[in-house]
Amino acid sequence: MKPSFYHNKALTTAQIDDGRAAPDELQWETAYPRPSLRRDDGTWKLLTDWTLTCVREDDDRHTPLGPIRMPFPPEAPLSGIGQTLEAGEVWLYETTFTLDAPFIRRRTVLLHLPPTDQMCIVTLNGHEMTEDITAVLPSEYWIDEYLHPGENHLTLRVRDDLNPDIPYGKQSAKRGGMWYTPTSGMHGMPWLESVPDDFIEELDVKPTKDSVTIMISGCEELPKRLTWESEEGSHSLQFYGDSVTLHIPNPHLWSPDDPYVYRYTIEAGNDRVSSYFALRTVTRKTVNGRAVLCLNGKPHYFHGLLDQGYFPDGIDLPPRPDDYRAGILAAKSLGFDTLRKHIRVDDPYFYYYCDLCGMLVFQDFVNSGHYSFLRDTVLPTIGFRRSIRRGLRHDIPVKQCLNFLQIADDTLRHLRPHPCVVYYTIFNEGWGQHNADILYHRYRKGDPSRIWDTTSGWFFSQESDVQSEHVYFRRLQLRQKMPAKRPLVLSEFGGYACKIDGHVFNTEKSYGYKTLSSPAALTEALEKLYRDEVLPMIDRGLCVTIYTQITDVEDEINGLFTYDRQVCKVDAEVMRKIAEDLRTAFIRTWSNV
DSSP states (O other): OOOOSOOOGGGSOOOOOOSSOOTTTOOTTTSOSOTTSBOOSSOEEEOOEEEEEEEETTTTEEEEEEEEETTSOTTSGGGTOOOOOOTTEEEEEEEEEEOOHHHHTTOEEEEEEOOEESEEEEEETTEEEEEEEOSSSOEEEEOGGGOOSSEEEEEEEEEOOOOTTSOOTTBOSSOBTTBBOOOOEEOSOOEEEEEOSSOOOEEEEEEOSSEEEEEEESOTTSOEEEEEEETTEEEEEEEOSSEEEEEOSSOOBOBTTBOOOEEEEEEETTEEEEEEEOBOOEEEEEETTEEEEEETTEEOOEEEEEEOOOBTTTBTSOSSTHHHHHHHHHHHHTTOOEEEEOSSOOOHHHHHHHHHHTOEEEEEOOOOSOOOHIIIIIHHHTTOOHHHHHHOOOOOOHHHHHHHHHHHHHHHHHHTTOTTEEEEEEEETTTTOOSHHHHHHHHHHHOTTSEEEEEEBSSOOSOOSSEEEEEOSSOOOOOOOSSOOSOEEEEEEEOEEEOOTTSOSOSSOOBOSEEESSHHHHHHHHHHHIIIIIHHHHTTTEEEEEEEOSBOBTTBOOOSBOTTSOOBOSOHHHHHHHHHHHHHHHHHHHTTO
């Protein structure tokens, strides 16, 4: 397999040691699938050998497609299938596995499934367990009561109708422009895990600048031992209950420039897990009528890029987990310290490497509902926002509301341990927007340690932590609404398109917001945009800029890198100097406040 992801050595010289594999060596077929909560005692098994069959539901016609290469979805070239579902079809995944005595000695066996678009029926040895919405996040099943001695037969029947009542992101049956190839089936590695009857089910952390509270689900009645490593050495304490708070002397704070993490283990009965935490805070501050976002108590300029999370040969996944690290380092090499993960939840290794490499993440919830290009993009872009908002009706079906809430709640629980995630967007540009103020209070209460952007772009609600603006096709002229209660955030802008022949997904069509003829012209246009339009707004309160976008995505050619990640379209030295000057102006603005 030809590697295709950021293999410019000048961009990947930073070596971030995760203690287990050197850069470019970690493979999906061998990587532990949950890097933020590990059991390293051998009681886990990847399920890599699957066959795939396409089934017509109207006449039950089965068309075997052969082996599928995991963890890639069937539409991805790397899967070996390269086929999508038609109307009335479902995928039938099948595998067999045998568990030896040491694996099942602890009796409780969990089946972990990756995100599986959109509905999944799991059957083990003839026992149908459940039908779940599994489109966005991993799911987990207790399967020990259905296991057989010797060989076991597991099937997944997967339906994906691109039902808009289920969060679906930017997938479209009619891909093109700002819409992308839909994926179905599993996108991630399924795996088995053997645990004691009483086991640690989940870890959560709440950090401050000098302490951390670790919360444990499971093993409520058992004594526990926590061991953690710091620069002063190894520390250990015993505790009871479902949480413990550590007060850290000489705290080493996490930041993009210094992404320090504390590694720790927890033992409870016969169970032992390892993880990590970091000390950092993200808050709002209002001083002398001006509002700003702060990292670790100090005003911080979040210099970011939109990240759609799509790849040409794996679609939802890169060829290897380490390719996430390479992409993060590539963005940092241009001076950026923030990625806005746009309308999708990515694989755990993306967030893991953001934690280790020091990349701040603005995380979007995944949208559901019908999208109107005229109502939700065209008219607001050219300035008709308030008039549309007054007449806008979001008649959201109850089922759609419940699905959104379920997946949003699960997203919070899934990502809460990651220090890199500092900011959430609930709704983007009105897409599926409903009960915005109510949901702001729901999620702000659920996780007050992050920043909450209720309505990114337009159709603003009454309640939000930030004033979040999108600007395309016109000059940037923003300022904080005074007296400023909300920091000013430019959560999307730019989108300049530059086509690099030989490195495009679609040779016939392209999509972008302003066309430049060459990398040199793109660099010059970006320098003018940042210096002439962004810099003056820093003095008016701007503290976040998210440029569209880090890479090309299919027809969209508005990335700073090509879709195959082979070409950086901009002059890295110029981009780093822009970043330095933006931060200098920001520090000067806030130095006396």
